[in-house]
Amino acid sequence: MTNVRSLICSFKTQFTVIFFALSNKAIAEWDELNMTQGATAISREVYDLHMLIFWICVAIGVLVFGVMFYSMYAFTKKKNPVAATFHENTKVELAWTIIPFLILIAMAVPASKTLQSIYNDEAGDVNIQVVGYQWKWQYRYLEDDVSFFSNLTTDLDEIYNKVPKGENYLQEVDEMVVIPAGKKVRFLITANDVIHSWWMPAFAIKQDAIPGFINTAWTIVDEPGLYRGKCTELCGKNHGFMPIVVKVVEQDEYDLWINDKKAAAIAMAELTEKDWSAAELVERGESLYVTNCVACHQVNGQGIAGIFPGLAGSDVVLNDKAGQIEILMEGIQGAAMNSFSYLSEVEMAAVITYTRQSWGNAEKGDGEIVVPKDIVEYKQNKI
């Protein structure tokens, strides 16, 4: 028993000493080697805890190795030919049980205090629902009815080493999470498909995003700036491709931003509810078809024989409105036909209607158009 304990203890101290020696050598790069202090009161508390415990380990290491080396030096065979034969020493054994126990308690007290303040789930000034998807994040500002996806924007050529990698390689997104400085922001974190994890080191937040559960995290960031994090739970093929970028701005700038977002959401909702005519949808749909579909289905809707089916005269496009919505929303498993569900309701309706009205399809089929409300309905029925 004693042997096992001293073995573990000496492993611990050796590790500490090796670490200390390394850090000493790299003293100039100490800051890079050490944990960062982060940007919030909590992250600094975590840093202080880390340093406190680090120095406790250093002290223990110095003490234990000091005694060890001293004994090796002071009790050599030459100096001390007759070894002592004592066995068991209750006092010493009590001491090496009680002292580590006290040290552990001394470390647990500040650690628990910090943990307690981390696990505060009271409402924030701003409350944001964070949803993990394979492989992107969705953010919903609960007070303001604003919601958007945040997608990786790193160029595929950088990923495949065709061009040099940029400064923020795999750490850049199309839409950042914007939050006001100095305000409590609460994140309600969950996932839509598999387990992800929302990790923002500068805020000392690392919270699992689990389907069907809502975990909370909170922060108050004093300094405006850009902060970057990533998904930190292996969530499938593109796990490394779903970064997090948070932009902290002053309250005025935040108000402007959220108002813009709200206005855009209202404009989009109005467009969605509007009564669209076939001609209006076709007009909008044409350019969407060109950017999203021609690579496979071709400008004339004929497709490429044997690879990409023609949409001109396709049964689905002629007579199966519901089926076509489903194909566009879900994609076709195992085929090059991916889901286009990231298009807005208006865009989705427009591109589908374009295919139903072009190349003589309107005359040959049922000629029905798909309006944005159909897409809204499809999404609602799915939930």
Ligand SMILES: [Cu+2]
């Ligand atoms: Cu993930």
